[in-house]
Amino acid sequence: MGNKITYKPFGDCAILVEWEAKICASISNTIIAFQQKIGAFENKDIVDTIVGYSSLTIVYKMRIVDYFNEVEVLKKINASKYEGLKKSSFTWEIPVCYDLEFGIDLQEISKATNLKISELMKLHSQKLYRVYFIGFLPGFLYLGGLDKQLFFDRKPNPRLKVAKGAVAIGGEQTGVYPSESAGGWNIIGKTPVNFFNINNDSPCFAKAGDFIKFVSIDKNKFLQIEKEVKASAYQISKTLRND
Amino acid sequence: MHIKFLKPYEMIKVLKPGFFTTIQDKGRFGFASIGVPVSGVMDGSSADIANSILNNSLEAAVLEISFGSCEFQFLCPTFICVSGGDFSPKINRKSIKLNKKISVSTHDVLSFGKINFGVRCYLAVSGGIQSEEKLNSKSFYKGITKETVLEKGMKIPVHRNIKEPVISNASIKIDELHFNSTKINCSKGPEFELLSLYQQKLLFENIFSISKDISRMGYRLNELIGNDLPTLLTSSVLPGTVQLTPSGTLIVLMRDCQVTGGYPRILQLSEKAIHILSQKTTNQKFNFLV
Numbered sequence: 438m439g440n441k442i443t444y445k446p447f448g449d450c451a452i453l454v455e456w457e458a459k460i461c462a463s464i465s466n467t468i469i470a471f472q473q474k475i476g477a478f479e480n481k482d483i484v485d486t487i488v489g490y491s492s493l494t495i496v497y498k499m500r501i502v503d504y505f506n507e508v509e510v511l512k513k514i515n516a517s518k519y520e521g522l523k524k525s526s527f528t529w530e531i532p533v534c535y536d537l538e539f540g541i542d543l544q545e546i547s548k549a550t551n552l553k554i555s556e557l558m559k560l561h562s563q564k565l566y567r568v569y570f571i572g573f574l575p576g577f578l579y580l581g582g583l584d585k586q587l588f589f590d591r592k593p594n595p596r597l598k599v600a601k602g603a604v605a606i607g608g609e610q611t612g613v614y615p616s617e618s619a620g621g622w623n624i625i626g627k628t629p630v631n632f633f634n635i636n637n638d639s640p641c642f643a644k645a646g647d648f649i650k651f652v653s654i655d656k657n658k659f660l661q662i663e664k665e666v667k668a669s670a671y672q673i674s675k676t677l678r679n680d
Numbered sequence: 681m682h683i684k685f686l687k688p689y690e691m692i693k694v695l696k697p698g699f700f701t702t703i704q705d706k707g708r709f710g711f712a713s714i715g716v717p718v719s720g721v722m723d724g725s726s727a728d729i730a731n732s733i734l735n736n737s738l739e740a741a742v743l744e745i746s747f748g749s750c751e752f753q754f755l756c757p758t759f760i761c762v763s764g765g766d767f768s769p770k771i772n773r774k775s776i777k778l779n780k781k782i783s784v785s786t787h788d789v790l791s792f793g794k795i796n797f798g799v800r801c802y803l804a805v806s807g808g809i810q811s812e813e814k815l816n817s818k819s820f821y822k823g824i825t826k827e828t829v830l831e832k833g834m835k836i837p838v839h840r841n842i843k844e845p846v847i848s849n850a851s852i853k854i855d856e857l858h859f860n861s862t863k864i865n866c867s868k869g870p871e872f873e874l875l876s877l878y879q880q881k882l883l884f885e886n887i888f889s890i891s892k893d894i895s896r897m898g899y900r901l902n903e904l905i906g907n908d909l910p911t912l913l914t915s916s917v918l919p920g921t922v923q924l925t926p927s928g929t930l931i932v933l934m935r936d937c938q939v940t941g942g943y944p945r946i947l948q949l950s951e952k953a954i955h956i957l958s959q960k961t962t963n964q965k966f967n968f969l970v
Contacts, residue, residue, distance in 0.1 A: 445870050448948035451918055453870050458913050472713075484709035487939055489915035496709070496918070500951075571715040572914065572940030575823055579914060579940075615715075616823050633714070635814055635824055641714040 442515075444508045449500045452507060456491045460581055465569055468493050469646045474519045475511075488570040488645050490579070528648040530674040531613070531628050533562065533604050534659035539627035546589050546606070546623060558653055560584045561604075561625065566611065566649040576615030576633025576641040580649055583611045595621035602627045604651070615641075629663035630673055642673060689810050689837035690756030694830050695789065698750025701830040702820040702896075703811050705741040711815050712939040718919055719819035720935050722896060722958035723800055724951065726764035729852055730804035733761045733781050740808025741818040743836070745801050748792030750830070752803075754784045756840040759806040762790075765798020765859075765959060780851035797859045798959045807839035821936065858956060862887075862966045865953045869922060871912065871944035879905050883946070888930070889965045896936040899957065904928040909944050917941040920949035922968075932957060 447453040454471070456464045471493055472486050487494040501507055535558040537543060547554050566580035573579075583606065591607045596619065599605070603614040605622035614620060615632035628651075633641050643649065654662070665671035694701075704727070707720025721727040721744055731740050748767030754760075760782050762769045769776050770791050776782050778801075784790070790803070811818050814825050822828045830836075875883070882905045893900035907928040917923065921933045923943040932949065933941075934957075947968060949957065960966065 446867070447870055447916075447945075448867055448918060448920060449950055451916075453916070455870075455915075460913065485712045487712040487916035489940060490913040492913075492915040494916035494918075496712075498709075570914075570940070571713060573715060573938050575711075575715045575717075577715050633823060639714075640716075640815070644713065 444511070446501070446504050447494060450498075451494055451496045452501070452504070452511065454493045454495070454511070458491050460490050460569065462567060462581075464491055465567070466646065470519065471515050472645075473524065474514050474517060477519065478514050480510075487572075489572075490569055524644070524646075526646045526648070526678045527643075527675040528565065528650055528678055529643055530650050530652050531630055532654040532658065532662055533626045533628050533651045534654050534656055535561075535626040536656050536659070538656070539600075539603070539659075540625045542605075542623035543625050546587075546625065549589070550586060552586060557587065557625065560587055561606075561611065562651045562653045564650075566651075568643050568645055568647045568649060570645045571641060571643070574615055574618055574633075576631075578612055578632065578643055578649065580611050583609055587611070589623050591621040592623065593621075595619050599624065600627065602629060602632075604628055627659070629659055629666050630671070631666060642675075648678065690758070690840045691835040692805070692838055693753045693755055694832055694834045694836065695751035695753055696749065696791075697830040697832050697834075698745055698748060698792075700746040701750050702744050702828070703741050703809055703825075703830075703836070704744045704819045705808075705817055706739050707819055707935065708815050708817040708821075708824075712916075715939055716815060716824065717821060717936050717939060719817065719821045719896075721802065722935050723764055723802070723955040725855075725858060725955040726800070726959075727802045727804070729779055730761040730763035730802045731808070733763075733779060733852065734759055734804050734806050736804060736806070736808050740804065741811065742805075742809065743803040743830075745792070745803060746799060747795055748801065751789060751791045752836075754788045754790070755786060755835075756838070757783070757785050758838060758841040759783055760790070761804045762801055763804070764801040766796035766854075767798075767801055768793035768796060769801070777851045778854060799961045800958060805838045806841040810837040810839060859959050861956055863969045864957055864966050865950045865969050866920075866922070866947040867950070868970060869945035869947045870915075871909070871924075872946050874909050874944060875924075875946060882906075883968060884970065887965050887967050890960055890962050891929075892962050894962060896934055898934050898937055899932045901930040901932065903930070905930065907944075912942050912944060914940050914942045915945075917945060918948065920951070920954045921945045922947035922949070934958065 445453045484498045485496040566582045569579045599620035601617045603624045604626040605624045607622035704721045707718040888901045891900045891902045923931045
């Protein structure tokens with residue numbers, strides 16, 4: 438289960454909690470539960486918590502005066518019974534157009550893997566991806582669950598400009614660029630959906646522990662959804678998960 | 681509530697935006713879970729001085745000005761204080777002191793001249809800058825705030841303040857060590873122990889210099905200490921985290937850094953050390969002190 442937890446000071450104002458270094462759903466669930474308990478605890482000295490694949494960082498407003506005492510407090514929070522406040526998790530359906538116009542690296546991946554582009558699309562869109570956490574850019578989801586056949590090394594020289602909405606593969610991971618940025622991942626498609634919009638009440642719809650399902654759409658559907666997104670008339674389809 | 685704003689805000693007009701001028705407060709906390717960086721003033725010590733002198737809250741938003749060369753016109757009377765780097769600030773071409781409460785009148789122009797020391801100066805205004813707050817902070821950041829850098833002609837909302845000034849020539853003495861110190865205090869980072877003894881020795885005995893690759897996100901250093909560590913599972917990073925890149929160079933993350941990263945975190949700067957480093961620039965040298 439990976440229950441062994443270590444606590445480390447991280448500078449003057451943060452404590453790093455680490456689990457066994459592996460990417461797995463059960464560790465991730467434990468981390469998210471711990472994070473939610475800390476949130477429910479409403480300690481004003483704690484200003485933020487940062488989730489990683491196998492770590493949770495607790496950031497304090499001020500310099501930690503008594504590190505060992507804080508660790509004891511955290512251990513108690515983690516051990517506390519915590520029911521009822523658990524946030525629901527959702528599966529979000531993200532439309533992706535795998536047209537060659539958007540999927541500018543599809544041909545290269547197809548050649549290297551000996552898979553037809555239609556097979557690449559199928560392999561990418563049939564899986565359910567777990568959101569481990571959000572980082573790198575506002576609204577950038579770290580997704581787990583990519584099919585092994587789609588593992589593909591990052592570009593040796595990152596592109597200076599990757600389009601907002603680009604769906605990409607980097608090593609053993611897949612993800613969506615929430616805004617235009619530099620990036621070294623291989624681009625296989627594009628979604629018209631916003632992954633980060635500061636004008637929304639919750640700027641990013643997804644959270645750690647949710648799931649993503651990519652749904653293949655054609656160019657016409659892409660343009661239609663893009664229009665609806667612009668007019669704030671598009672709603673991402675979601676289903677509640679019972680786990 | 682009886683809030684009547686006939687004219688809610690007065691303005692400061694940007695005549696010249698300078699090289700890189702942003703609005704900053706103490707930053708955004710509580711949004712790491714959606715990947716939003718902390719941001720906020722790079723040299724918090726200097727920003728605190730300016731806000732304290734004006735009796736502002738330390739959380740009040742200020743202008744962070746890199747190397748001067750900007751010009752502002754006040755469209756209302758108020759009090760200001762300039763702190764941090766010395767770029768020869770002037771009101772109507774007459775020199776003003778740093779770290780001192782200065783009364784300004786409508787139409788007065790604040791400009792800068794010769795760069796004497798430092799990288800960033802802070803302009804605090806009585807009551808703080810009143811720009812729009814996004815995710816509990818006014819700090820500029822791409823994709824969060826509408827603006828990412830000040831531009832010519834922009835108007836910065838402030839409060840009018842015509843209260844009688846305390847007649848005083850007092851100014852807080854400039855702490856020269858803050859700008860000259862070559863010691864960067866830090867603690868060992870989470871992956872420090874993975875370094876070889878030789879790398880640890882290099883880290884503490886070498887003098888490091890700042891490369892050209894510097895921004896509010898991070899400072900890349902010139903010297904190499906080698907790296908044969910395995911890559912890590914992506915985990916948190918903080919402002920002040922020193923990352924060891926695959927090529928063996930070091931990056932000191934600054935206020936606009938990402939919330940997560942995959943490079944070993946070998947050192948963590950103290951808050952004060954982040955402030956000191958943020959007043960240094962390309963080719964300046966320092967050493968790490970644990």
